[in-house]
Amino acid sequence: MKVLVSEVGPRDGLQSIQQQMATADKIAWIRALAAAGVREIEVGSFVHPKWLPQLADTPEVVTAALQIPGLHVVALAPNLHGARGAMESGAHAINVPIAASQAHNMANVRMSCEESIEALREICLARDALPGPHRPTIEVGIASAFGCTREGKVSEDWVMRMAVTLAEAGADAVGLSDSVGYANPAQIRRMFTRLISEIGAERVGGAHLHNTRGQGLTNALAALDVGITTLDASQGGIGGCPYAPGATGNIVTEDLVFMLEAMGVDTGIRMDGLLAARKVLAEALPGEALYGHVPDAGLPKGFSYADGSPIAA
Amino acid sequence: MKVLVSEVGPRDGLQSIQQQMATADKIAWIRALAAAGVREIEVGSFVHPKWLPQLADTPEVVTAALQIPGLHVVALAPNLHGARGAMESGAHAINVPIAASQAHNMANVRMSCEESIEALREICLARDALPGPHRPTIEVGIASAFGCTREGKVSEDWVMRMAVTLAEAGADAVGLSDSVGYANPAQIRRMFTRLISEIGAERVGGAHLHNTRGQGLTNALAALDVGITTLDASQGGIGGCPYAPGATGNIVTEDLVFMLEAMGVDTGIRMDGLLAARKVLAEALPGEALYGHVPDAGLPKGFSYADGSPIAA
Numbered sequence: 150m151k152v153l154v155s156e157v158g159p160r161d162g163l164q165s166i167q168q169q170m171a172t173a174d175k176i177a178w179i180r181a182l183a184a185a186g187v188r189e190i191e192v193g194s195f196v197h198p199k200w201l202p203q204l205a206d207t208p209e210v211v212t213a214a215l216q217i218p219g220l221h222v223v224a225l226a227p228n229l230h231g232a233r234g235a236m237e238s239g240a241h242a243i244n245v246p247i248a249a250s251q252a253h254n255m256a257n258v259r260m261s262c263e264e265s266i267e268a269l270r271e272i273c274l275a276r277d278a279l280p281g282p283h284r285p286t287i288e289v290g291i292a293s294a295f296g297c298t299r300e301g302k303v304s305e306d307w308v309m310r311m312a313v314t315l316a317e318a319g320a321d322a323v324g325l326s327d328s329v330g331y332a333n334p335a336q337i338r339r340m341f342t343r344l345i346s347e348i349g350a351e352r353v354g355g356a357h358l359h360n361t362r363g364q365g366l367t368n369a370l371a372a373l374d375v376g377i378t379t380l381d382a383s384q385g386g387i388g389g390c391p392y393a394p395g396a397t398g399n400i401v402t403e404d405l406v407f408m409l410e411a412m413g414v415d416t417g418i419r420m421d422g423l424l425a426a427r428k429v430l431a432e433a434l435p436g437e438a439l440y441g442h443v444p445d446a447g448l449p450k451g452f453s454y455a456d457g458s459p460i461a462a
Numbered sequence: 463m464k465v466l467v468s469e470v471g472p473r474d475g476l477q478s479i480q481q482q483m484a485t486a487d488k489i490a491w492i493r494a495l496a497a498a499g500v501r502e503i504e505v506g507s508f509v510h511p512k513w514l515p516q517l518a519d520t521p522e523v524v525t526a527a528l529q530i531p532g533l534h535v536v537a538l539a540p541n542l543h544g545a546r547g548a549m550e551s552g553a554h555a556i557n558v559p560i561a562a563s564q565a566h567n568m569a570n571v572r573m574s575c576e577e578s579i580e581a582l583r584e585i586c587l588a589r590d591a592l593p594g595p596h597r598p599t600i601e602v603g604i605a606s607a608f609g610c611t612r613e614g615k616v617s618e619d620w621v622m623r624m625a626v627t628l629a630e631a632g633a634d635a636v637g638l639s640d641s642v643g644y645a646n647p648a649q650i651r652r653m654f655t656r657l658i659s660e661i662g663a664e665r666v667g668g669a670h671l672h673n674t675r676g677q678g679l680t681n682a683l684a685a686l687d688v689g690i691t692t693l694d695a696s697q698g699g700i701g702g703c704p705y706a707p708g709a710t711g712n713i714v715t716e717d718l719v720f721m722l723e724a725m726g727v728d729t730g731i732r733m734d735g736l737l738a739a740r741k742v743l744a745e746a747l748p749g750e751a752l753y754g755h756v757p758d759a760g761l762p763k764g765f766s767y768a769d770g771s772p773i774a775a
Contacts, residue, residue, distance in 0.1 A: 301764025330755075331762040333724035334683055362762070363717035363755035364724075367679045370647055374687075404676035411646035411677075442643075442676035449644040449675070451614025 151415045153189055153379045154406060155355060156182055158430070159210070160191040160225055161328075161399055162387035163203050166437060172206040174433035176213040179220075181429045182384065185422025187402075189221040190214065191244060191381075195231035211238040223288070227258040227265075232272040232287075236279060242286045243276075245269055246326070247315070249308045250297035257292065266314055273319025286321040290357050294340065296331030305340060309347050316348040324354025324379070327368065330361020330398070334371035342375045355379030358400050360386060360440075365400035366408055373414070380405060384423070384430055385439030401441040403427070407448070415455040420448055464728045466502055466692045467719060468668060469495055471743070472523070473504040473538055474641075474712055475700035476516050479750060485519040487746035489526040492533075494742045495697065498735025500715075502534040503527065504557060504694075508544035524551040536601070540571040540578075545585040545600075549592060555599040556589075558582055559639070560628070562621045563610035570605065579627055586632025599634040601667050607653065609644030618653060622660050629661045637667025637692070640681065643674020643711070647684035654688045668692030671713050673699060673753075678713040679721055686727070693718060697736070697743055698752030714754040716740065720761070728768040733761055 159179055163170055170178075179190055192214045193207030207224060214222045224240040226232040235243045247265040248254035254262050269289060276284050293300075294308045312323045325340060337356070345353050356372040358365050358381065369380050383399030406418045424444060431439060453459050472492055476483055483491075492503055505527045506520030520537060527535045537553040539545040548556045560578040561567035567575050582602060589597050606613075607621045625636045638653060650669070658666050669685040671678050671694065682693050696712030719731045737757060744752060766772050 296762050296764060298763060301762070329762075330759060333721060335725035361755060361759045362720060363679060363714065364721055366676060367683045367721060370680045370683060401676065407675060408646060408677055408680060412648035442674060446643060446674045449609050449614070449642075450611060451609060 150413070151378065151417075152373065152409055153355070154187065154402060154409070154416050154418060155189040155191065155223070155379055155381045156187045156384060156402060157191040157357070157381045157399060158383040158385070158387055158402070160194050160204065161381075162383045162385070164194060164201050165388050166203065166434065168434055168437060169203050170433050172209055174429070175206070175210050178426060178429045178433060179210070179214050180217060181422070181426035183217045183220045185426050186416070186418035188219065188417060189223060191223040191225060194225040195234040195238075196225070196227055208234070208238050211235075211240050215239055226272070228260070228268050229271045229275065233275060236275065236283070236285060239283075240285055242288055243272070245272060245287060245289045245320075246292050247289055247311070248292040248297070249303050249311055250293040250300045252299035253293040253297045256299070262311065266311070266318065269315055269320060270318040277319070287319065288322040288324065288354050289315050289320045290324045290326040290354065291315075292326040292328055294325040295327045295336055296329065298329050305343070308340065309343060312344055312348055316352050320352075322352060322354035323348060324357060326357035328357065328359050330359040330364065332358065332368050333364060334367050337368045337371040338375050341372055341377050345376060350376065353377070355381055357381040360398040360400055365398070366404060369400055369405060370408070373409075384427055386441055387430075387437065387439065398440065403441040403443045407443045410454045411452065413455045419454070419461065421461045463726070464691065464730075465686065465722055466668070467500065467715060467722070467729050467731060468502040468504065468536070468692055468694045469500045469697060469715060470504040470670070470694045470712060471696040471698070471700055471715070473507050473517065474694075475696045475698070477507060477514050478701050479516065479747065481747055481750060482516050483746050485522055487742070488519070488523050491739060491742045491746060492523070492527050493530060494735070494739035496530045496533045498739050499729070499731035501532065501730060502536060504536040504538060507538040508547040508551075509538075509540055521547070521551050524548075524553050528552055539585070541573070541581050542584045542588065546588060549588065549596070549598060552596075553598055555601055556585070558585060558600060558602050558633075559605050560602055560624070561605040561610070562616050562624055563606040563613045565612035566606040566610050569612070575624065579624070579631065582628055582633060583631040590632070600632065601635040601637065602628050602633045603637045603639040603667065603670050604628075605639040605641055607638040608640045608649055609642065611642050618656070621653065622656060625657055625661055629665050633665075635665055635667035636661060637670060639670035641670065641672050643672040643677065645671065645681050646677060647680050650681045650684040651688050654685055654690050658689060663689065666690070668694055670694040673711040673713055678711070679717060682713055682718060683721070686722075697740055699754055700743075700750065700752065711753065716754040716756045720756045723767045724762075724765065726768045732767070732774065734774045
């Protein structure tokens with residue numbers, strides 16, 4: 150079995166950190182991640198620099214990332230304007246975040262859910278107008294799918310209706326996001342199972358999970374159990390959601406890769422490479438807290454990767 | 463569904479901390495845990511005070527804990543001498559740790575695996591010689607069942623042979639321990655499933671899991687998935703194994719209880735009570751690091767317990 154660990158640190162991590170990482174450092178970090186075997190990286194966000202100055206260099210970063218052989222380059226865009234920028238940049242995929250909670254979506258992208266769905270439709274039409282080889286895939290992550298810091302419980306029926314509408318509007322993939330750490334494993338299994346039956350496995354995107362309440366890896370395991378094979382994570386667990394109070398901490402890439410490889414699930418990623426990339430990150434963001442247990446504890450004695458290869462000497 | 467969260471902080475936590483908690487503080491902490499709804503607590507260890515001076519007051523602590531209505535009081539004993547002490551104390555259950563790794567067992571209790579198995583047999587005979595109402599249950603946790611910091615991989619066949627031998631020798635329950643944080647969810651599911659088939663579900667004890675590599679909760683979820691309904695945890699994640707380098711951190715009780723209750727699994731434990739007990743712990747161990755995400759992040763808005771009751775006002 151194979152899983153795609155999609156690294157979101159350069160976007161979700163850096164957007165919620167006060168320090169601004171230099172463009173050259175971002176590119177060095179992305180290259181180091183790719184060298185570790187990471188096959189997909191969300192490298193930036195096409196939003197107005199007024200809102201996220203940390204990601205103002207996204208076009209340059211995309212251009213550099215596209216030079217890395219075999220890397221699938223993702224960029225976030227919240228609206229048609231951003232998506233046009235992403236299309237011009239040549240990114241392979243565009244991640245469009247739409248929250249299931251009206252309050253969260255308004256705070257995040259200053260649109261109602263319905264306006265965001267309409268924007269997604271326009272983005273898909275813009276994509277369809279491009280010549281075939283230049284069409285990026287359009288992926289939606291439904292945020293606050295498992296609950297909202299403002300609204301509390303979010304209707305599962307509504308989340309599913311949104312997913313169906315988004316798929317019908319032309320999204321290539323629809324995933325579920327828990328950027329506030331509200332989800333539990335039973336809910337993850339129930340909702341992803343339902344999502345698969347509502348829009349078909351081939352349209353189901355990944356799970357974007359945060360570790361706010363310590364449930365990041367359990368929720369990733371739960372998603373894996375019901376057939377989800379794309380899992381977002383952030384090196385060092387950096388990141389959160391700047392508009393969701395207390396919502397710090399993506400799943401730590403290092404710990405997720407360890408879990409998967411130890412279970413016999415092939416990620417193609419190697420821990421020594423990840424630790425080298427972590428060093429690049431740590432040097433580029435002096436004083437920033439990096440999380441993760443495996444970087445501290447090391448791999449178990451006798452550990453081998455899913456493909457049978459042992460720890461590098 | 464119900465799960466027994468067995469609190470091991472007063473034993474496993476305190477034994478690996480330099481500071482010595484005052485007896486009165488231990489008793490206050492145990493009372494606060496019980497008031498939060500914790501139904502089983504491992505309150506101490508009958509080992510020579512030369513080895514674990516932090517637990518030298520175990521007989522007094524057991525006596526006090528036995529006064530708490532409804533609380534199941536567990537004490538650890540590594541050998542017959544300790545078990546006799548535990549039996550005299552009136553503890554309801556005795557936890558006998560035996561490692562599957564010869565090197566670990568020797569370091570931990572200064573006996574070979576075979577000597578520990580023989581000691582367990584003697585402990586069971588001593589129990590059988592007591593009048594019925596005074597017989598404690600004898601529970602074995604097979605340590606380093608998922609790997610060993612000294613020996614690396616541990617044979618699963620050997621672990622199963624040990625479990626069968628221990629059950630035949632009279633152990634009421636045999637569980638599996640990962641005090642070094644080597645286990646992964648696939649291994650947990652495979653080995654507990656096999657343990658149930660080897661010795662029968664009624665003889666299978668709990669899962670004792672550590673968070674050394676961030677896998678504590680995922681492994682707990684994996685154990686739950688295959689029918690394990692007793693899960694050890696430690697308030698604030700304190701503890702480790704003093705003889706296993708780098709093996710710090712039990713599963714955090716607060717985060718485990720949140721996971722279970724959020725999933726709809728009834729623990730009988732309430733978070734406000736746990737936080738009150740955590741305050742007692744923090745005041746009794748000034749400066750000691752306490753872990754856990756839920757204590758920092760709080761319960762999600764709209765959260766309700768497995769039995770339907772909402773967050774206390």
